[in-house]
Amino acid sequence: MQVFYLLDIIGTMAFAMSGALTAMDKKLDPFGVFIIAFVTAVGGGTLRDTLIGRTPVGWMLDLNYVYCICTGFLLAVVFRKRLDALRKSLFLFDTIGLGVFTLIGLEKGINTGLHPIICIAIGTMTACFGGVIRDILCNEIPVIFRRQIYATICIFGGIVFFTLRQLRLEDDILYLVTSVVIIAIRLLAVKYRWSLAPLEK
Amino acid sequence: MQVFYLLDIIGTMAFAMSGALTAMDKKLDPFGVFIIAFVTAVGGGTLRDTLIGRTPVGWMLDLNYVYCICTGFLLAVVFRKRLDALRKSLFLFDTIGLGVFTLIGLEKGINTGLHPIICIAIGTMTACFGGVIRDILCNEIPVIFRRQIYATICIFGGIVFFTLRQLRLEDDILYLVTSVVIIAIRLLAVKYRWSLAPLEK
Amino acid sequence: MQVFYLLDIIGTMAFAMSGALTAMDKKLDPFGVFIIAFVTAVGGGTLRDTLIGRTPVGWMLDLNYVYCICTGFLLAVVFRKRLDALRKSLFLFDTIGLGVFTLIGLEKGINTGLHPIICIAIGTMTACFGGVIRDILCNEIPVIFRRQIYATICIFGGIVFFTLRQLRLEDDILYLVTSVVIIAIRLLAVKYRWSLAPLEK
Numbered sequence: 354m355q356v357f358y359l360l361d362i363i364g365t366m367a368f369a370m371s372g373a374l375t376a377m378d379k380k381l382d383p384f385g386v387f388i389i390a391f392v393t394a395v396g397g398g399t400l401r402d403t404l405i406g407r408t409p410v411g412w413m414l415d416l417n418y419v420y421c422i423c424t425g426f427l428l429a430v431v432f433r434k435r436l437d438a439l440r441k442s443l444f445l446f447d448t449i450g451l452g453v454f455t456l457i458g459l460e461k462g463i464n465t466g467l468h469p470i471i472c473i474a475i476g477t478m479t480a481c482f483g484g485v486i487r488d489i490l491c492n493e494i495p496v497i498f499r500r501q502i503y504a505t506i507c508i509f510g511g512i513v514f515f516t517l518r519q520l521r522l523e524d525d526i527l528y529l530v531t532s533v534v535i536i537a538i539r540l541l542a543v544k545y546r547w548s549l550a551p552l553e554k
Numbered sequence: 555m556q557v558f559y560l561l562d563i564i565g566t567m568a569f570a571m572s573g574a575l576t577a578m579d580k581k582l583d584p585f586g587v588f589i590i591a592f593v594t595a596v597g598g599g600t601l602r603d604t605l606i607g608r609t610p611v612g613w614m615l616d617l618n619y620v621y622c623i624c625t626g627f628l629l630a631v632v633f634r635k636r637l638d639a640l641r642k643s644l645f646l647f648d649t650i651g652l653g654v655f656t657l658i659g660l661e662k663g664i665n666t667g668l669h670p671i672i673c674i675a676i677g678t679m680t681a682c683f684g685g686v687i688r689d690i691l692c693n694e695i696p697v698i699f700r701r702q703i704y705a706t707i708c709i710f711g712g713i714v715f716f717t718l719r720q721l722r723l724e725d726d727i728l729y730l731v732t733s734v735v736i737i738a739i740r741l742l743a744v745k746y747r748w749s750l751a752p753l754e755k
Numbered sequence: 756m757q758v759f760y761l762l763d764i765i766g767t768m769a770f771a772m773s774g775a776l777t778a779m780d781k782k783l784d785p786f787g788v789f790i791i792a793f794v795t796a797v798g799g800g801t802l803r804d805t806l807i808g809r810t811p812v813g814w815m816l817d818l819n820y821v822y823c824i825c826t827g828f829l830l831a832v833v834f835r836k837r838l839d840a841l842r843k844s845l846f847l848f849d850t851i852g853l854g855v856f857t858l859i860g861l862e863k864g865i866n867t868g869l870h871p872i873i874c875i876a877i878g879t880m881t882a883c884f885g886g887v888i889r890d891i892l893c894n895e896i897p898v899i900f901r902r903q904i905y906a907t908i909c910i911f912g913g914i915v916f917f918t919l920r921q922l923r924l925e926d927d928i929l930y931l932v933t934s935v936v937i938i939a940i941r942l943l944a945v946k947y948r949w950s951l952a953p954l955e956k
Contacts, residue, residue: 376900377953379896380901380953381896381900381901381953382900382901382950382951382952382953383951383952384899384900384906384907384951385897385899385900385901386900388900388906389900399806403604403609403805403806404600404604404609404610404611404614405609405610405611405614406607406609406610406808408805408806408807408808409806409807409808409867409869410806410807413806413807413869413873413877414869416870416872416873419872419873419876465610467610467614467615468617470617470620471613471614471617471620474620475614485691489690489691489891490887490891490896490897490900491896492693492894492895492896493693494580494582494691494692494693495586495691497585497586498577498582498583498585498586498587498589498590498691499581499582499583499586504585504589505585548583549583549584549585550583550584551578551581551582551583604805604810605801605805605810605811605812605815606810606811606812606815607808607810607811666811668811668815668816669818671818671821672814672815672818672821675821676815686892690891690892693894694894695781695783695892695893695894696787696892698786698787699778699783699784699786699787699788699790699791699892700782700783700784700787705786705790706786749784750784750785750786751784752779752782752783752784
């Protein structure tokens with residue numbers, strides 16, 4: 354599935370750019386910005402691979418991820434004064450990343466022979482934990498715990514995936530529908546500012 | 555040892571509740587509260603399994619942990635306004651968790667063929683690092699580094715365990731005595747406010 | 756290479772002392788100080804071993820690391836009021852640690868059969884991520900992301916290593932030259948206050 358691999362690459366680059374932007378807001382030096390970009394892009398997948406025991410972890414075996422992240426980092430640095438204008442495209446790529454990363458996580462979980470509930474957890478982890486590690490390294494409470502429906506969409510996407518899988522759809526259709534669902538809900542969620550209310554005590 | 559498994563389940567639930575409470579104090583959204591509950595409950599064991607190479611990590615292979623954590627999370631959310639009244643029972647469960655988790659860590663270390671000193675480190679990690687990860691995700695310096703004897707009790711429990719083991723006691727008695735020692739010292743430590751003084755420079 | 760092992764031990768002890776100092780500045784209790792010392796010393800190597808799948812991780816299989824860290828911790832605690840006087844020796848040991856840890860990481864990467872670029876990433880991780888984890892546990896943005904050339908030197912050392920390796924130098928010379936390069940640049944960088952400017956937006 355070459356399209357899928359291409360989307361993975363686009364998602365990785367978008368995640369690297371979003372990491373670089375956050376790090377530049379924090380006034381880190383270029384090395385710090387690069388590490389945050391790297392970790393945002395591959396952190397979720399790295400955590401997943403480590404916890405299910407697929408080592409060496411993914412990015413160590415395929416240099417394309419490293420090249421992608423370097424490109425994303427350089428783009429973010431070069432265009433850093435103009436990125437507000439690009440924020441919309443960036444958001445779109447980030448959303449594609451969200452959908453694709455969730456699917457990759459689901460797939461790895463299934464290949465490891467884990468229960469659907471665990472697979473959904475792994476998919477969500479793949480898509481969301483790069484951002485969590487980014488926020489921890491920047492000394493913030495992770496944004497996905499406070500605002501925005503984000504992880505919740507991955508969980509919902511995972512449920513859609515396993516429901517459709519019960520219907521024995523072909524893999525291609527299954528992947529397409531799930532990623533479209535995740536991407537569409539994310540776009541709607543941001544447009545209409547859906548969010549989960551904090552639990553008041 | 556079914557009693558042991560039952561105590562593990564109770565400890566997991568108690569740790570999930572304590573995580574959920576901390577997260578609600580930080581005004582996280584429900585997803586954030588759930589993740590903090592999850593991580594507090596299984597974080598120590600996950601770190602242990604990852605570092606000794608038992609992958610996929612424990613909670614991925616036994617859904618009972620997931621159900622337990624969901625139950626703990628829901629109980630904490632539903633009774634969040636009345637939890638102060640329940641704080642005593644919660645503290646007791648948390649203390650049971652401390653004892654049981656230390657023992658589980660010691661056991662896994664022994665099964666992996668590691669030196670007693672390393673086993674004690676693993677036991678302490680199992681019992682304490684869920685709370686450490688919880689505090690990091692909530693952007694706090696981990697409470698066990700600042701106040702309360704907590705980890706120190708696990709280390710002491712580990713020493714008791716290996717001392718008794720030298721005497722070739724039966725496993726059942728060994729486990730019982732160690733967990734009772736840990737639980738008793740913890741109760742005394744909180745009652746009499748034992749703590750380690752910070753190292754003044 | 757017994758000299759190398761000895762330098763590893765010195766580096767580990769120096770890293771443990773630097774961790775203990777940071778933790779005492781934060782007024783942690785003795786257990787907290789010990790954990791921060793431990794994590795600073797072995798955190799980078801532990802992350803490396805976990806990500807490449809060499810488990811149980813290094814310090815679990817060789818008690819000398821534990822003894823070293825305990826010694827470093829005790830030295831830091833006992834001499835805590837006089838450490839400013841010792842800061843120069845400590846800095847030298849820390850710099851030796853930087854060079855040796857980078858080399859160990861490069862070596863493990865090569866033994867795992869990874870690409871030179873990934874090996875350099877692993878060497879840098881081994882040398883620098885103990886400090887990153889230390890800063891996260893102390894609730895700070897990691898210092899290596901903000902000030903000082905530190906990681907950049909490891910990356911440069913890695914490039915020197917693979918360039919010389921192309922020339923088929925003997926391993927001993929290769930290791931010696933690389934570590935001398937890293938140590939020398941670090942000393943110069945601190946003497947002349949070289950640093951990377953933050954990326955202004």
